[in-house]
Every structure is written in structure tokens, then in C-alpha cells.
Amino acid sequence: MARYLLRRLAFLVVSLALASIVLFVLLRLLPGDPANALTSVGASPEQIAAARHSIGSDRPLPEQFTHWLGQLASGDLGTSFVSSLPVGPEVVSRLNVTVPLTLAAFVLAVVIAVPAGFVAAHKRHTWYGALLSAVSQLGIAVPVFWLGMILIAVFALNAGWLPAGGFPQDGWSEPAEAIRSLVLPVVTIALVMSASLIRYVRSATLDVLGSDYLRTARALGSSFGSAMWRHGLRNASVPVISVLGVELASTLLGAVVVESVYALPGLGSMLATGIAQHDYPVIQGVLFISTLFVLFIGFVADLVQRIIDPRLRGRLSGGAR
């Protein structure tokens, strides 16, 4: 396991390095000169040239890249072209919204989906098992922003229980307010996420229920509960965990629409603004941090899968999917 850990860590570092190169090159391929974001309409060629020089976009690409790497190594994500503020602290303040939002939604989704998916599979011949499957079918077809709109209309505008959007100006210094403003966004993401998770849990459970080892365990006298606990859980969780990893990673940034519905100052909306303004350091910084998260989540998911399933231990990456 220690050897695997080392190999997998090395793989993590290499992927991060590769991803940062790809990221850097891709961003430079985007049309639109970032200097335009700095200068007003009708600026003279000299002014544009000066702007380009001030942000370093007139230097050769390899030089820009090594400069960026040097900054990264010292924990500096660069300075926004548009606001002239450092990107790092801005990312951190955005993460203060996005990370609690994503984690809370993720936990809630798992709490809903695991029992619901199990029941949908185990009791699939009963009306409530079928209902659960039907509800999850419906859930994966509902656009997340529409669900958000409906929840706002019902719980914020009509009932007036929760704020319709926004986040306290001073963030978490008023915890009660901050939590209140995250309730509806969390529920919105969790409902949509659990709808698709239920399907995965259901199909993983169905595989276990139809398996020979479960039948054998039952034939040897195990009760259904203890057979499921000893054999079923472990087997069913391997594919589910790999899906969970992908879901968690994509929710982290995919929250952009929900952030837009609820006017939350999260990482996704920072990226959206950065893209609209061709603000390279912002785009680069946010995408780099997100890639880091995505790779790290994949790393953890692989590790957990290997602890659960010894059969995977010969392989480097990518569990049974």
C-alpha cells in the first residue's frame, strides 16, 4: 500500500504539472487581447502596447509560463488584470462560500440518496420502491436553475422563511445569516445531485442483490441484514464511490448556475466574470485551484476504493466503473 501511495502521489504531481501546461496554453489560444480589458475603447496603439507590457503579455509564451510557475511555487496566484487585486485572497474568500455550499450539498445528497437508492432496489416491486425510482427519473430531468427558481418562489417569496439570494457582506462573521442564505442553494444542489446518485446506488444494490456471493451467504445461514452488511456494502460502495468523486468534483465548479440563481459570491461566479473580462490571472488561478481539487478528490476516491476492494490494488487509477 505504501508503494502504491507513492506511485499514486507521483502520478498526482505529474497530472497537475501536465494540467497546468494545458491550462496555460489553452488560455493563450483564446482570442481577445487581455490588454483590451485594461484600456478604454479607442485607446491608441501606444497605450495598448504599454498595457500589454505592464501585464507581461508581450513577452514570449515560455517566459510567461516560467514566470507563472515561479509565482505558483511561492503561493502567488497573480494579480487580476481588471481589479488589480491579488487573485489568491479573492479565491480564498470565494472558497469560503463554495466549499461549505458544495460539502453541505454533497453530504445531504448522500444522506438522501444512499437509503433511497437501496430501498428503490430492494423494494423495487413495491409501490414506494417504484415511486422512488420515478422521483429520481424526474429529478435528473429537472434543470438545477429551474428548481432554484421554484424553491425561491415557494420558500422565499411566498412563505418568506429564507432569503431569496445573496450572501452577507462580511461573510461568516454573521454565521446565522450566512447559514440562512446557504440553505436554499444547498437544498437545490442536493436534490438534483441525489436524483442521479439514487440511480447509481440503486443499480449497485441490484448488482449485489443478484450476486452469487450474497445467495451463498444467505444459504450458509446469514440473515439478509448481516449478509448485506458484510458482503453487500463493500461491493456496492466501490462503483458508488467513484461516482461520488466525480460528482463532488464537478459540483465544486458546477455550482456556477446555482450561484447565479442565488446571487452568491462563489468560485464559479468568479470564473464566469473572469472569462467575460478575459482576465487571464483570474481564469488561470481559479482553474488551477479547481484542477487541484479535482485531482485531489480523484486521489482520495482511488485510495478509498483500494482500501475497500483489494482486487483493485494492482492498478494505478480508475476503479471499477
Add this chain to the structure above:
Amino acid sequence: MTLTETRPTKAPRFGRSSRRSATLVVGCVLAGLIALLALVSLVWLPYATDDTSGGRLTGPGGGHLLGTDKLGRDLFTQLMTGSRIAFEAGLGSVAVAAALGITLGVLAAFAQGWLDDTLSAFLDILIAFPTLLLAMLIVAARSATLGSAVLAIGLAQSAVVARLVRVLVKRVLTQDYITAARTSGTSWPRTVLGHVLPNIWPTLVVNLALQFGLAVLAEAGLSYLGLGAPPPNASWGRMLQEAQATFTTAPAGALAPGVLLVLLVIGVNLIADGLRETLDPATRRRRA
């Protein structure tokens, strides 16, 4: 795609099932109704898309089946053009995803060792990267048109298709009939076209149907953010965004596009489920 005459294996085919799947029928009815709206919108619309002669935010009735939006445009007309855009987005994205994904997936399936590890890790990262953000990057680089949205969504989805195709092809490549084809002198390209693709086709079609639904949802999300088809082409996502502020006073505009969107996606997902049941005898036995 041409299939060779001699098929070493029996690939399941469409329409062979003796028991027609109810799921498939319901799915076809739902998606078919909206497809009908989209087709009719090509030749006839109740009002012109830029006709703002109606009163603002009138409720249903009075010459407007579902009322009007905040600019006085007929809601039902917009719903119809929206259904056309939904189909264009879905079909276009799936076409891009299939073309790219199948090519990449087949190539990746032939990779070995570290190249294989790297390729799958790359696909994993691409898959974890939210479709919407990739789309935003591409839309920002080009311009906010339906074409950009379709290209972006298709690109993002091609990673999912590629990973699936890679796994499926790898499985098929270990089969005896592939060895037989190879030893009898069939070239790799011919083997892939004649033996590999026909055998992964059923699973692939089911997945592509699911991708269609996801593409429709993604396009709606993009137009909700203002990054989809520009006006006067009413996309459901943009209609919802425009109606959000008047949800409580004029609910029709904030509900109708969402309902159609959900019906279309459910319909397509049911078609996918129905196809899976019909094409894959294993699940049929398990469900029975």
C-alpha cells in the same frame, strides 16, 4: 457504417424484442410530442417571434394560449421555437460527442501501459470538469451562439463517450471472434468497423440517448446564463431567466418552459431505458 455480411456474434438488434417495452412507448410519446412542436414551428407559428403587439404579461387566454411575456411576445410561440432549439442543441451536441468520442475511445482502447493510464486520467479530469464551464470558456472565446454552445457541450460530452467506448472496445477486443477476424487477415480498421463497433453499438446508442437529454439541460443552463442562442430565438433557458423576476405575478412564463424541458428530458431518458431493456437481454431477465 457498413456491416460485413458474416457476423460472428449475434449483436442484439432493434425491433427484435417480442415484448415491446412500455418505457420505450411512453418515452417516444413524450419526446414525440415536443418533436412535433419543433417540426410545426418550422412551417407555422401562432405569432412572429418578434411580434410584441400583445399586452405585457397577460395571463392565458385572449388570443394568446398561454399569455405573453414582459415584452408582449406570445409565450406559446416562444415555447415552440424553444423546442426547435432544444432539438438542435441535443442532436448537434450528440453528433459532435459521438464523432469525437468514438474516435478517441477506439484509439484509447488500443493504447497500452502508461499511455493507457495517462489517457484515462486525462479523460477522468475532462469528465470531472463541469460541462458548463468548458462551454463558458468556448463561448467566451467565440461568441454566444447556438453553434458555440453545441460545440462546447459536444466537446465536453465526447470525454464521457470516449471513456465508455474505450471500456467497451477493450472488452470486445479480448473476444475470440476478433482473434478469428485478425488471423483470417482482416485489417484493424475493417475489424473495428465490421466487428467491434457493431457489438458495442447497442450500449453506445443508449448512452448517446442519455447524452441528448444532458445536452438539452446544458444548453438551457447556458442560455439561462445568457450564453446560448441570441434573441429573437427563444431558448427555454433564456425564457426562464427572463421570467424569473415575475415568477409570482406571472407564473405561466416561469413554469411552462421548465415543464416542457423536463418532459423532453424524461422522454429521452425513458427511450434510453427502453432501448436498454430491448437491446440487452441481461437486464430484461433481471427485471423479470
